[in-house]
Amino acid sequence: MPRSFDKFPDDHEYNRELLAFAVNAVHDGVYLIDANGCFVYVNQAACRALGYSRETLESMGISDIDPDFPMAEWPDYWQKMRTEGTLSFESRHKTHGGLFLNVEINASSFDFGGHEYCLALSRDITQRKAVEKERAVLGQAVNNVHEGIYLIDSDARILYVNQEACRALGYAHEELQGMTIPDLDPEFSFDRWYHHWQKTAEAGQCKLQTTHRRKDGSRFPVEISATHFSYMGQEYHLSIARDISERKAHEERIKRLAYYDSLTGLPNRALVIDRLRHALAHAERHEQLLAVLFLDLDRFKHVNDALGHGAGDQLLVQVGRRLTQFLRQADTVGRLGGDEFLVLLTSPNSAEDVVHVVGRLHNMLSAPYELAEHQFNLTVSIGISLFPRDAVDAETLIKYADNALYIAKDTGRNSFHFFNPAMDQQMHERIQLEHDLRSALENDEFLLYYQPQYDLNKNIVTGAEALIRWQHPTRGLLLPGQFITIAEDTGLICQMGEWVLRTACSQARFWHENGYPDLLVSVNLSSRQLSLPDFTARVKAILAETGCNPARIEMEITESSVMAQPETAIAQLAALQELGLNLAMDDFGTGYSSLGYLKRFPLNRLKIDRGFISGIPDDGNDVVITQTIILMARQLGLSVVAEGVETEAQKTFLLENDCANVQGFLMGRPEVVETFNQHLQAAFGN
Numbered sequence: 001m002p003r004s005f006d007k008f009p010d011d012h013e014y015n016r017e018l019l020a021f022a023v024n025a026v027h028d029g030v031y032l033i034d035a036n037g038c039f040v041y042v043n044q045a046a047c048r049a050l051g052y053s054r055e056t057l058e059s060m061g062i063s064d065i066d067p068d069f070p071m072a073e074w075p076d077y078w079q080k081m082r083t084e085g086t087l088s089f090e091s092r093h094k095t096h097g098g099l100f101l102n103v104e105i106n107a108s109s110f111d112f113g114g115h116e117y118c119l120a121l122s123r124d125i126t127q128r129k130a131v132e133k134e135r136a137v138l139g140q141a142v143n144n145v146h147e148g149i150y151l152i153d154s155d156a157r158i159l160y161v162n163q164e165a166c167r168a169l170g171y172a173h174e175e176l177q178g179m180t181i182p183d184l185d186p187e188f189s190f191d192r193w194y195h196h197w198q199k200t201a202e203a204g205q206c207k208l209q210t211t212h213r214r215k216d217g218s219r220f221p222v223e224i225s226a227t228h229f230s231y232m233g234q235e236y237h238l239s240i241a242r243d244i245s246e247r248k249a250h251e252e253r254i255k256r257l258a259y260y261d262s263l264t265g266l267p268n269r270a271l272v273i274d275r276l277r278h279a280l281a282h283a284e285r286h287e288q289l290l291a292v293l294f295l296d297l298d299r300f301k302h303v304n305d306a307l308g309h310g311a312g313d314q315l316l317v318q319v320g321r322r323l324t325q326f327l328r329q330a331d332t333v334g335r336l337g338g339d340e341f342l343v344l345l346t347s348p349n350s351a352e353d354v355v356h357v358v359g360r361l362h363n364m365l366s367a368p369y370e371l372a373e374h375q376f377n378l379t380v381s382i383g384i385s386l387f388p389r390d391a392v393d394a395e396t397l398i399k400y401a402d403n404a405l406y407i408a409k410d411t412g413r414n415s416f417h418f419f420n421p422a423m424d425q426q427m428h429e430r431i432q433l434e435h436d437l438r439s440a441l442e443n444d445e446f447l448l449y450y451q452p453q454y455d456l457n458k459n460i461v462t463g464a465e466a467l468i469r470w471q472h473p474t475r476g477l478l479l480p481g482q483f484i485t486i487a488e489d490t491g492l493i494c495q496m497g498e499w500v501l502r503t504a505c506s507q508a509r510f511w512h513e514n515g516y517p518d519l520l521v522s523v524n525l526s527s528r529q530l531s532l533p534d535f536t537a538r539v540k541a542i543l544a545e546t547g548c549n550p551a552r553i554e555m556e557i558t559e560s561s562v563m564a565q566p567e568t569a570i571a572q573l574a575a576l577q578e579l580g581l582n583l584a585m586d587d588f589g590t591g592y593s594s595l596g597y598l599k600r601f602p603l604n605r606l607k608i609d610r611g612f613i614s615g616i617p618d619d620g621n622d623v624v625i626t627q628t629i630i631l632m633a634r635q636l637g638l639s640v641v642a643e644g645v646e647t648e649a650q651k652t653f654l655l656e657n658d659c660a661n662v663q664g665f666l667m668g669r670p671e672v673v674e675t676f677n678q679h680l681q682a683a684f685g686n
């Protein structure tokens, strides 16, 4: 049974012992210090903490255990203690073993027996300091992270945020702490939060992309890495939010590059096909029609050639803009490449409805364009295929629209055509022909036919036009009209043209050396040949190779082939004339040559188109035009030849109008060289 003060109030000895016991039972160090800073009494906790025996420690003073303490200021401390009663501060105590302990000192002074003392309680706070330091370092580290860090409870309340989160969202620390996730994430309702909490709790962590809203209302995309954890019975989320605006913008740029045409900003082929597939699925579900329009700008190459690629690009941009403005939201327009556009018309009521839209679209695209400070008129050709009438899949619909476009182009451009099954057969044949054409040269399948040209005054053969034929292995003899366009489109015309020139030059030399020294052999030139930069050099080489006198060769060019780039053509033609060749303007009167240019083209003769000759003598217009061309040729110092002469009346008219040079079925059709030779012998009598 313990004794109490009440029971033994006068038992001083006992009380002293009890006090000493109590002081020694205290966990903090107790130091009784005199006015000089020397220890008068220390308890066991002090001895234990510093590793000294009581005798040793009681022989020491403050400066022995606290190397940081400013002993010179001890009197001031003493005075302060006296006036304020207590003094609290933190310091370090050095143990006997040389270690340092962080201590918190609470000291009070008092008088006893005429002497002043100080009782100091020293609490070891080394561990607390270590924790505080750890926290400070951690806090510093968390604030140096370049991602927003959020500590969130199950009610979506934000308990802690780092500086980056405050910076990114534009809130002060105090504002953010206490807000909830739905306050700053417009994509998160509380319901969604609870679902997310649950999911993360089950998996331990979770990643997601969402949007954060700044204080000013602006938004930015973030990637969240959330970790679920428990601490002292409470559950939390630690969410790390990374701003992915730049990554998103980069992804967007890559997407644009992959799915959009960089010039016009329109969807590219890949995206258009994708949209077409979706539109088809929709049309199928709702039993609707869908029209695929394949558009191609007529003679776009001429724009590029005449006005330069910059103007060509501008034109494509303007066309794209007009199409976008014209179409409804549900429709799609994309650029497939070059001057080709694809339009998807969703849910038209009928084919007539499509015709109506295409008519308006045609008119809208035909309005003049402003290009390089010039007004420019453009026409387009359009091929159309319909779902489900023609096909049900995207690729076939596009192919059929392309086939129909080809027909629209072939029948004079500036028009539109619907696909029909016969067209598919036609396209197959064309593809096959294109394939065969590639090997025709190697297989020596081309022939030159020669059609005589006459001087009606002298009644002699003055020349021959060399006209190509293709002896196809299965289709028989093909006329130029059946393959020249394919050769032009594929570029094979250049090789073919060289073969024609080489063959015609060899033949001209043969005739020259075998009794017909003055015979002029004409060859047709394609515009693609003329635009070859080394064309003159190639011609020169062929002349040298065949030993042909250039004066015996005439090159026929058309108005359209030289008018695309008149200045270049003038230089090119001058170089050919320089070689000694003759130059004729073929199909004259059908094109758009200005008289100004005609004067500057280095020509030797004009060839009146057979379209005018066919109307003679009954069609008044053809009569006047033919007379005008003959007169104009005379005035420009050019000779003139009329082609397509089929009747005596035409022949008589031409003779009466001073045009004795003629070519036509009346005098002779194009023949193989052997037949032409017989013709020559009969005409010249040798």
Ligand SMILES: Nc1nc2c(ncn2[C@@H]2O[C@H](COP(=O)(O)O[C@H]3[C@@H](O)[C@H](n4cnc5c(=O)[nH]c(N)nc54)O[C@@H]3COP(=O)(O)O)[C@@H](O)[C@H]2O)c(=O)[nH]1
Pocket: 451, 465, 466, 467, 468, 479, 480, 481, 484, 497, 500, 524, 525, 526, 586, 587, 610, 643, 644, 645, 646, 663, 664, 665, 666, 670
């Ligand atoms: N680049 C090249 N083009 C060539 C070459 N060979 C021919 N061609 C081009 O094909 C066009 C058609 O040629 P073709 O079918 O041979 O027809 C020629 C004559 O047969 C035809 N002609 C001649 N006289 C008459 C006639 O009285 N009536 C009538 N209905 N047709 C007639 O005209 C064609 C020759 O015309 P042209 O060239 O304008 O003098 C041909 O027009 C060439 O463009 C080639 O090697 N390269």
